[in-house]
Amino acid sequence: MSRKLKLSLAMASVVTASVMFAGCNEEQPKAESKTAQSEVQNAPAVKSAKSVVVYYSQTGATKKLAQIFKSTRNADEFELTLVKPYPSTYDSTIAAVRAERESKQWPALVNAKLDVAKYDTVFIGYPIMFGTFTPPIYSFLDANDLSGKVVVPFCTYGSGGRKASAAELKTLEPNANVTLAYGISNKRINAEKGIETATREVEGFFADLATGKTDEILMGGYSGQRPLTADDSAAFAEATKDYAYLNLKPLSVSSQVVAGMNYLFVCEMKAFGGPATQTNVKIFKPLPGQGEAQLIAVEK
Ligand SMILES: Cc1cc2nc3c(=O)[nH]c(=O)nc-3n(C[C@H](O)[C@H](O)[C@H](O)COP(=O)(O)O)c2cc1C
Numbered sequence: 001m002s003r004k005l006k007l008s009l010a011m012a013s014v015v016t017a018s019v020m021f022a023g024c025n026e027e028q029p030k031a032e033s034k035t036a037q038s039e040v041q042n043a044p045a046v047k048s049a050k051s052v053v054v055y056y057s058q059t060g061a062t063k064k065l066a067q068i069f070k071s072t073r074n075a076d077e078f079e080l081t082l083v084k085p086y087p088s089t090y091d092s093t094i095a096a097v098r099a100e101r102e103s104k105q106w107p108a109l110v111n112a113k114l115d116v117a118k119y120d121t122v123f124i125g126y127p128i129m130f131g132t133f134t135p136p137i138y139s140f141l142d143a144n145d146l147s148g149k150v151v152v153p154f155c156t157y158g159s160g161g162r163k164a165s166a167a168e169l170k171t172l173e174p175n176a177n178v179t180l181a182y183g184i185s186n187k188r189i190n191a192e193k194g195i196e197t198a199t200r201e202v203e204g205f206f207a208d209l210a211t212g213k214t215d216e217i218l219m220g221g222y223s224g225q226r227p228l229t230a231d232d233s234a235a236f237a238e239a240t241k242d243y244a245y246l247n248l249k250p251l252s253v254s255s256q257v258v259a260g261m262n263y264l265f266v267c268e269m270k271a272f273g274g275p276a277t278q279t280n281v282k283i284f285k286p287l288p289g290q291g292e293a294q295l296i297a298v299e300k
Contacts, residue, residue, distance in 0.1 A: 051075040054114060055125030056136040058086055058093065061156040061186045066125045068199050069154060072206075075123060080136045083108040100135045107135055112143035121150040122176075124169070128161030128183075132168050147175035152209070154182040154202075156189055159243060160298040163215060179209055187242070188294060222264040225252040236265055239283040239293035246271050246298065248281060260286040269298070 053070045056079070057063035063079070070077050084107065086093045100106060116122070124140075126133040133155065151173060153166045162183030170178040182205040189198050208218070228236070232253050240248055247270040256262040263283040270276050282296040 050119050051121035052078050052119045053123045054078045056080040056134055061189050062125050062127050064189055065154055065156055065198055068202050069123045078114055080140055081110040083110055097129050097135060101130055106138040109139045114144050116144050122146060123152045125154045128155055128157035131161055132165045141172055146173045149176050151176045151178045156184055156186050158186055163299055222254045224254050225266055228253050235283060235285045235293040239295045
């Protein structure tokens with residue numbers, strides 16, 4: 001059975017598809033969108049702050065992303081290590097994480113306590129598990145008080161979870177300034193030029209942060225849904241061919257010409273054969289000859 005299918009089946013019983021796959025990133029070739037002046041004034045001063053990259057990574061994708069944050073932001077590094085590492089097989093990890101989530105017994109960390117006082121900005125990186133951040137992040141949050149800090153979430157995922165995880169972080173850290181989150185799929189960061197792609201997008205992400213962009217502003221660039229053309233359908237089919245388990249049916253689309261094409265498809269989704277929900281699917285299609293259309297994220 002494929003890894004994705006296994007994930008799908010294992011998670012279907014635990015969380016709803018709408019929560020699991022809520023998430024998307026906005027950092028593909030930039031959309032033109034207007035910037036609210038008040039947001040600009042409130043933009044956190046991320047760049048000049050003394051910062052640290054806190055992260056957990058089980059299979060290395062988030063670690064790659066953490067290194068990009070560390071080097072581009074000149075930040076310290078704090079990799080979370082489990083006292084009892086997750087099992088080496090995927091199925092067993094699913095079972096272990098499910099048990100932690102059901103009991104809310106978060107895993108013990110070798111290095112739970114960070115000297116938070118040294119930092120103004122905490123970048124928090126994680127793989128999406130069961131629709132939100134991985135359990136070791138709860139352990140870290142339980143052991144540290146991030147009140148007053150700028151908290152910048154970043155994540156890797158199979159199909160999504162960026163927005164939902166950042167929203168949960170905001171709830172758990174109401175006294176921190178939790179910013180827009182960055183996310184990239186496992187498939188894209190692990191691709192041949194994945195590090196270059198992620199580095200370019202992270203730069204765009206920080207430009208968005210500096211100008212106070214929000215998800216709402218970024219989504220504003222996708223107004224005007226229209227019926228699909230044959231080209232739209234072809235791009236959709238190419239980008240979603242590895243995501244059959246989501247059972248996505250595109251209903252309408254809006255597109256932006258960039259260096260290639262950004263698409264936002266409104267879709268009906270019956271993930272794992274469950275009930276139909278409406279969801280957005282972001283796809284990027286490079287210029288001809290520069291690669292296949294890619295699923296960027298599935299989000300609500
Ligand atoms: C237990 C478990 C649960 C997962 N749940 C989700 C999920 O709900 N949504 C998703 O898009 N990806 C999910 N994934 C995929 C991971 O988020 C993805 O593979 C990530 O890039 C792994 O990061 P890492 O290599 O840093 O560990 C899950 C993976 C595991 C092991």
